[in-house]
Structure formats: C-alpha cells, structure tokens
Amino acid sequence: MKLVELIDFIRMRIHIFLRIFYAALVLVVIVDAIPIIVDKEHVHTSVEHLPGFWSIFGFISCYLVIYLSKWYGHAGIMQREDFYHE
Amino acid sequence: MSNFWLHPALLFFIGGAILPFIPERFRKWWLLLIPALAFLRTIFLTSGTFAEIPFLDWTLTFGRVDNLSLVFGHIMTLMALIGTLYGIHVERRVEHIAAWTYVGGSLGVIYAGDLLALFLFWELMAFSSVFLVWFRGSPESIAAGYRYLLVHIFGGIVLLAGILMHYEATQSIAFIALDVKNPTVATYLIMIGFILNAAVPPLHAWLPDAYGEATFNGSVFLCAFTTKTAVYALCRGLPGMELLIPLGVIMALYGAVYATLANDSRRLLAYHIVSQVGYMVAGVGLADLNTSFGQLALNGACAHAFTNILHKSLLFMGCGSVLHMTNESRFTRLGGLYVKMPWTFLLTLIGGLSISAFPFFSGFVSKSMIVTAGFESHRLWVGFLLVLASTGTFISTALKIPYFIWLGKNNCSTEVWERAADPVWNMRLAMAIMSALCIFVGTYTPYLYDMLPFQPIEYHPYTSVQISETLQVLLFTALGFFLFIKKLSPESVISLDVDYFYRKGGQKFLQFVTQRIQPVDNFVEQIYKIGGLNPLKFSARAIGLFDNHVIDGIVDGFAGGVLILGDRLRVIQRGLLHENLLLAIFTIVIIALLWQVLCWLGC
Numbered sequence: 203m204k205l206v207e208l209i210d211f212i213r214m215r216i217h218i219f220l221r222i223f224y225a226a227l228v229l230v231v232i233v234d235a236i237p238i239i240v241d242k243e244h245v246h247t248s249v250e251h252l253p254g255f256w257s258i259f260g261f262i263s264c265y266l267v268i269y270l271s272k273w274y275g276h277a278g279i280m281q282r283e284d285f286y287h288e
Numbered sequence: 289m290s291n292f293w294l295h296p297a298l299l300f301f302i303g304g305a306i307l308p309f310i311p312e313r314f315r316k317w318w319l320l321l322i323p324a325l326a327f328l329r330t331i332f333l334t335s336g337t338f339a340e341i342p343f344l345d346w347t348l349t350f351g352r353v354d355n356l357s358l359v360f361g362h363i364m365t366l367m368a369l370i371g372t373l374y375g376i377h378v379e380r381r382v383e384h385i386a387a388w389t390y391v392g393g394s395l396g397v398i399y400a401g402d403l404l405a406l407f408l409f410w411e412l413m414a415f416s417s418v419f420l421v422w423f424r425g426s427p428e429s430i431a432a433g434y435r436y437l438l439v440h441i442f443g444g445i446v447l448l449a450g451i452l453m454h455y456e457a458t459q460s461i462a463f464i465a466l467d468v469k470n471p472t473v474a475t476y477l478i479m480i481g482f483i484l485n486a487a488v489p490p491l492h493a494w495l496p497d498a499y500g501e502a503t504f505n506g507s508v509f510l511c512a513f514t515t516k517t518a519v520y521a522l523c524r525g526l527p528g529m530e531l532l533i534p535l536g537v538i539m540a541l542y543g544a545v546y547a548t549l550a551n552d553s554r555r556l557l558a559y560h561i562v563s564q565v566g567y568m569v570a571g572v573g574l575a576d577l578n579t580s581f582g583q584l585a586l587n588g589a590c591a592h593a594f595t596n597i598l599h600k601s602l603l604f605m606g607c608g609s610v611l612h613m614t615n616e617s618r619f620t621r622l623g624g625l626y627v628k629m630p631w632t633f634l635l636t637l638i639g640g641l642s643i644s645a646f647p648f649f650s651g652f653v654s655k656s657m658i659v660t661a662g663f664e665s666h667r668l669w670v671g672f673l674l675v676l677a678s679t680g681t682f683i684s685t686a687l688k689i690p691y692f693i694w695l696g697k698n699n700c701s702t703e704v705w706e707r708a709a710d711p712v713w714n715m716r717l718a719m720a721i722m723s724a725l726c727i728f729v730g731t732y733t734p735y736l737y738d739m740l741p742f743q744p745i746e747y748h749p750y751t752s753v754q755i756s757e758t759l760q761v762l763l764f765t766a767l768g769f770f771l772f773i774k775k776l777s778p779e780s781v782i783s784l785d786v787d788y789f790y791r792k793g794g795q796k797f798l799q800f801v802t803q804r805i806q807p808v809d810n811f812v813e814q815i816y817k818i819g820g821l822n823p824l825k826f827s828a829r830a831i832g833l834f835d836n837h838v839i840d841g842i843v844d845g846f847a848g849g850v851l852i853l854g855d856r857l858r859v860i861q862r863g864l865l866h867e868n869l870l871l872a873i874f875t876i877v878i879i880a881l882l883w884q885v886l887c888w889l890g891c
Contacts, residue, residue: 205630213695227767230759240752246663246671250757259672260761263679264768268776271548271680280549280781286791 231257293338293351295399296365297392297409299326304385304392319376319384323369326395330361337401346461349401355741356590360398360520362739363594364391367512367601374605374718375505383423387509389416394513398520402461403451403478406521410447410485413514414440420506421498429501435787436498439484443491447481450474468529479526485518486569487562488535489542493787496546496558500617504608507554511604512597515561519568519593523741527575527586536570537673539563544680548776549783553607553617553693556684557600563677564596564643570674571658574665581664583742588657590740595650595729599642602722603685606636609711609719610693614704619688619778624698628708633694635719640686642726645678647758650729653736653749656758660747679765683776687769692778 212219234240235253242251249255303322310318335358338351368391372384393416396409414437421433453474455461466475480491487495495515499507526532543563550556571589576582609632610625611617626633638649645651655678662670700708710716729736737745769776 205634206627209626209630209633223763223766227763230756230763234756234760240756242753245753246660247668250753254760256675256757256760257764259675260679260764261768263676263761264683264765265772266676267544267548267680267683268768268772271545272775274545275549275781275783279784280779281784283780283782285782285784286795 227257294329295339295350295395296326296329296333296361297395297399299329300368300388300392300395304388307381307385307388315381316376319372320369322388323365323372323391326391327362327365327369330358330365333358333361340401343404346402346404348405350396350405351399352401352463353399355739355743356520356524357398359590359594359739359741360516361395363597364394364398364513364516367597368509370718370721371505371508371512371601373721374508374608374715376714377712378505380423383420383503383506386416386419386423387506390420390509390513393417394517397517401463403454403463404461406463407444407448407451410481411444413517414444417510417514418498420510421502423506424501424503426501432498432501435790436494439491439494443481443484446477446484450477450479450481453477463524465527466525468526471529475526475529479529479531482518482521482525483532483535483569486515486522486565487518488539488565488569489562490786492539492542492562493785495561496555496785497787499558499561500552500555504612507608508601508604511557511561511600515565516593516597519565519572519589522569522572523575523586523589527572527577528582530573532569532573533667533670534573536566536568536573537670537677539566539569540674540677541680542566544677544684546783546785547684548680548688549781550684551618551620551778551781553619553622553689554604554611556689557603557607560603560643560681560685561596561600563681564592564600566677567655567658567674568592568596570670571661574658574661574667574670576665577742579665580746581661584657584664584747585661587737587740587742587745587747588654588661591654591657591736592651594736594739595642595654595726598650598722598725598729599639602639602719602726603636603643603689605715605719605722606632606639607689607693609715610708612715613709613711614700614707616700616704618780619692619699620780621699621701621704622693623696623700624694625700625708626694628705629694629710631710631716632719633690635716635723636694637686637690638723638726640682640689642730644682644686644762645758646686646762647750647755648727648730650726652730652758653733656749656754657747675761679761682762682765683769687766688776688778691773 231254234256245251299322303318307315307318333353335353335355336351337349338353339349341348341350368388371387375383375387378384390413393409393413396412397406400406400409418433418437418440421429421436423429451461451474453472454466457472457474466478468475471479484491499510502510522532540563543559543561543566547556547559547563550559568589571585571592574582574585575589577586607617610622610629613629614622614625616622642649642651645655655674659671659674659678662668662674698705733749737747
C-alpha cells in the first residue's frame with residue numbers, strides 16, 4: 203500500500219504543499235510577464251498582453267461557475283432526491 | 289465491388305452471435321479477440337469505397353473509408369477493446385452482446401456512405417444501447433431506459449423525415465456535406481436528428497437520465513459511442529453550419545453548470561459529456577472548410593472526440609469502480625476512500641487532469657485547437673466562453689470528484705466503507721491502459737495529429753503562450769475551488785432538467801386521466817350498464833326463456849310427435865306383405881271415400 207502512504211505523506215505535510223502551490227501561482231504570473239519566455243506577439247486579443255490576464259480570468263470564471271450555478275440551483279432547480287417518485 | 293470487404297462492424301455482430309456457444313474457459317479470450325481483430329482491421333483499412341449493395345432504386349454503401357471515417361473508426365474500436373476488458377468479468381453474456389451490437393452500430397454509421405445505411409445503423413445503436421441501461425435491473429433504470437428509447441425513436445423519426453425530404457429535393461441519398469449556406473427544412477430536420485444524439489440542449493436530458501442509471505460498465509460504452517458518432521455525423525454532414533456555434537457554446541456552459549450542482553458522480557460525468565461535446569459541436573460550426581481556421585476547427589472537433597473518448601471513459605471507469613465496489617455513487621455518501629481505493633483514485637485523477645486540458649494530458653492537445661479556431665475566426669466570445677466552460681470542467685472532474693469521493697470528509701456508511709476496495713484486475717488494467725493513453729496522446733502529438741482529416745497540421749499546442757494561459761487558468765481555478773469549497777459542497781438533491789417536462793408531464797397526464805377522464809369514463813360505463821347492458825341482459829334472458837319454452841317446445845313437441853308416430857308405425861309395420869297390402873288398400877279406400885265426399889260437397 204505504498205500509494206496510500208504517499209498520499210498520507212502529502213496530507214500530513216499539506217502546509218508545505220500549499221506553500222508550493224502559492225509559489226506556483228506567483229510564478230506563473232511572473233513568467234507570463236517575461237516576454238523572452240512567453241512570447242505574446244501572436245495572441246488574439248489585446249487584453250492577453252496584460253501579465254496575468256488569464257489568472258484573473260480563471261479565478262473570476264471559477265467564482266462565476268460556482269456561485270451562478272448554486273444560485274441557479276437554489277432558484278428551484280435543485281429538488282429532493284425522491285422528487286420523481288411521488 | 290464484387291470482392292468481399294470485411295466490415296469491422298461485422299466482426300462484432302458475428303462475434304456476438306457466436307459468444308453464447310463459446311465454452312466458459314475460452315469466454316474471456318473470445319471477448320478480447322473480437323475487439324482486438326476489429327481494431328487491427330481498422331488500422332489496416334485502406335481508403336476507398338467498398339461494400340456497395342444495390343437495394344431497390346439505390347446503391348447502399350457500407351464501406352466509405354477516408355481520413356474522417358478512419359480516425360473515428362480507430363478510436364471506436366480501441367475503446368471497444370478496452371471497454372470490453374473493463375467488464376470482462378461480467379458473466380452475463382447478453383450484456384457483452386448488447387455492447388458489441390451497439391459498437392457495431394456505431395461503426396456502421398461511421399463507414400456508411402449513404403443516408404439510408406446511416407439510418408439503419410443509427411437506429412440499431414439506439415435499440416441495442418438501451419439494454420445497457422435496462423440490465424442494471426432497478427425500477428429507475430427500467431424507466432430511464434424507456435425514456436431513453438422514446439427520445440431516440442423521436443430523434444430517429446425526425447432524422448428519417450429529413451432524409452426523405454432531402455432525397456425528394458436532390459434525388460440523392462449520398463451522405464456528404466449538405467449545403468449549410470442555404471439550409472432547407474430537410475437540412476434542419478437532419479441536424480435535429482444528429483444533435484439529439486449529440487445531446488445538444490434542449491434535446492440532451494436523455495443523456496444524464498440514462499447514463500446515470502446504466503450498469504457500471506454499460507456507462508463506459510455509452511459515454512463513448514452515441515455522442516461521438518453524432519459528432520462524426522455532424523463533421524461529415526454539417527461542417528460550417530453557423531447555428532452550431534452558439535449551440536455548442538451553450539452546451540459547454542450548460543453542462544458545466546449542471547455538473548457543479550450534481551451530487552451523483554456519474555450524473556456529473558454525464559453532464560460533462562454535454563459540456564465537452566459542446567466544444568466539438570462549436571468546432572463543427574466553425575468549420576468553414578475554405579478557411580484555415582475552419583480546417584483547424586474540424587480537426588479540433590475530431591481530435592477532441594478522440595481524446596474525450598479516452599479520458600471520459602477513464603472517468604466513467606473510475607466512478608463506475610466506486611459504484612461497482614460500494615454500490616454508492618453520491619458524493620454526500622462517500623469520502624475518504626483513498627485509503628481503500630488508492631489506485632482507482634490515482635487513475636481517475638489522471639482522467640480528470642486529461643479532460644481539464646492540463647499540459648501533457650490528452651485534452652490539452654485537442655481542446656486548445658477548437659478554442660484557438662474560435663479566436664482565429666474573430667469570434668472572441670466563442671474563445672472566451674469556451675475557456676470559461678473549461679474552468680467548470682476542471683472544478684468538477686479534476687477537483688470535485690477526487691476531493692469528495694477520495695480525499696474529503698468520510699461520509700461513508702459502515703457497509704459502504706467495508707465494501708470499498710480497488711476493483712478486480714481487469715478493471716484496474718483497463719483504467720491503467722486508458723491513463724497511459726491519455727498521457728501518451730498528450731505528450732506524443734503525432735500519434736493523434738497524423739490521423740486527423742486535414743493534413744498537414746500546422747498547429748502546435750505546446751507554445752509558451754498556450755502553456756502559460758492554461759496553467760494560469762487552471763491553477764487560479766484550483767485556488768478558487770479551495771476558497772469557495774464550502775459553497776460547492778454537494779447537497780442531497782437532484783437537479784431538474786428539461787426531462788422535467790416529459791417526466792412530470794407524463795405524471796400530470798396520468799393524474800389528469802385518473803382524476804378527470806376516468807370518472808367520466810366510469811359514468812359513461814354506468815350509463816351503458818344501466819341503459820344498455822342491463823336491458824340487453826334482460827332481453828337476452830327473455831329471448832332465452834322464449835327460446836327454451838316456446839321455440840324449443842314446438843320443436844321438441846313436433847319431434848316428440850314424430851317419435852310417437854314412428855313408434856306406432858314401427859309397431860304397425862312389421863314387414864308382412866299381406867298386412868301391408870291390406871293397409872294400402874285400406875288407405876286407398878279411405879282416400880277414395882274422402883275424394884267422393886269432397887266432390888259431393890263441392891257439387
């Protein structure tokens with residue numbers, strides 16, 4: 203069961219992995235701002251020239267998908283499990 | 289063509305027909321041999337037109353082989369092989385026969401060169417695949433199967449109507465690209481027939497309804513064949529039909545929203561079929577083949593169908609394993625299972641990363657083609673909205689499923705926890721092969737790109753911009769997931785979809801009939817009984833009495849009289865000549881006397 207031990211190893215050191223994750227978030231934005239690494243000459247829209255544009259887009263999209271979906275669900279779409287068994 | 293051409297579908301049909309007679313010890317070998325032979329057959333197919341059979345006034349073409357049919361045939365038979373391996377321990381042979389007939393129907397559509405042959409196999413798919421739902425045996429699956437069948441029968445009728453109208457207008461049944469710039473009613477009817485199978489809203493509700501209720505390995509087949517065969521039909525028949533662009537984008541978003549709400553893991557995956565097929569449908573809509581972006585879009589639609597079969601079936605295998613082992617698929621009743629099912633967790637996670645288009649996984653090399661085509665066609669809203677939908681994919685499949693089944697809070701009942709374990713070897717092996725293929729396709733792009741219809745491929749997914757964009761979107765989506773995880777927590781509910789109208793509509797109709805129509809019917813029945821049936825019974829009884837006592841009395845009396853007379857005659861008639869002679873003379877005398885009397889009276 204080595205795989206379970208590996209997962210437990212990560213779970214027990216979750217704070218370390220979270221720091222690595224936050225560092226990765228910063229890193230992808232920084233790298234996106236360096237033209238030598240990320241060549242934006244042929245991007246399709248002007249907004250993509252903004253460093254970290256897709257980071258903001260991704261985060262807002264995540265917020266919208268979760269909150270709008272849940273709002274839609276609670277507007278009457280989500281019903282009890284036996285709804286069709288009356 | 290007089291030479292025999294071995295249709296790959298024929299192998300599945302013949303293999304399925306022989307399967308019941310295969311001895312038990314060879315059963316598993318046979319189950320692997322047939323799809324393996326079919327896969328080899330598709331690999332070695334050469335382009336051309338084969339198996340042309342005259343039928344009435346037409347020539348039906350069962351073997352049209354070109355770049356488009358080759359790439360779909362390749363992935364379908366590969367999927368059939370790995371899907372059969374996944375369920376090889378299923379002892380009920382009829383389940384394998386149903387699955388193979390379904391696969392054969394899909395291959396029949398893919399290699400059909402005319403609309404009649406296409407329709408024949410199209411219907412075969414519907415009628416064989418429903419058994420993959422019914423075989424689960426629960427009342428819910430039986431009902432879902434009937435709904436699935438009725439919806440597909442409706443779609444088939446619409447498609448047939450379109451085909452007939454198209455033939456009436458063009459005098460041709462050839463299955464080639466229709467004139468999408470000047471669509472007719474026939475074009476729209478054919479489109480409706482195709483997009484119903486592609487699960488385009490509002491014609492999509494059959495998919496989460498049925499796929500969530502199918503057997504654990506039935507869903508693995510179902511997720512691969514119906515929608516992707518429909519995508520093939522759209523690629524072949526309606527490339528560049530602009531109506532498909534908004535429909536595809538709506539699909540991608542619609543599926544993502546419902547997947548976010550889903551509490552059942554397989555229903556979540558079913559909604560992500562809708563979402564992912566949305567990319568393909570949008571790609572077909574963008575495919576104006578006179579433009580470079582149009583060719584990229586059609587290549588992207590084919591590539592995404594190819595990769596989606598790999599990672600979607602992997603996800604269904606993972607969640608199917610959980611269902612198979614624990615008999616539970618709801619997030620609110622699972623959690624913490626990595627201890628009991630670690631390999632299933634890892635392999636399902638690979639499926640989640642692949643469908644989310646993580647770099648070096650299969651989805652990355654295909655989804656980006658369609659998004660890029662959207663931007664290059666200067667329809668920026670298409671590109672942005674498809675990226676927005678991709679965050680929904682990542683949230684649901686790569687984060688929500690692994691977290692709420694394997695990592696999050698343990699909500700398992702004792703029974704579920706005790707039953708949980710990694711599944712049998714063949715299920716693990718099938719998932720491992722699929723995972724390897726997801727990574728292989730994502731890293732070695734020529735394998736897939738060299739098969740695509742429009743060559744040469746000038747698109748390169750692994751550019752710095754593309755990788756940067758994808759990593760930013762995915763990593764910041766992951767950040768959002770963990771920040772908003774409480775909001776996302778699954779709830780013990782179902783989400784109403786457009787099937788509400790025919791499910792509740794059916795119930796309301798039944799209620800209306802029971803409460804409104806039936807009392808009227810009962811009243812009419814009472815009137816009929818009182819005013820019609822009872823007098824009828826009375827008159828029948830009277831006629832019976834009359835018949836018994838009067839008619840039968842006369843007849844019986846006459847018969848009795850004849851009998852008595854006969855008895856007396858029998859006594860008189862003893863066969864003595866002299867007595868007879870005397871009687872004759874006596875009779876003659878009597879008659880003569882009577883005659884004389886009558887004459888006298890007459891004078």
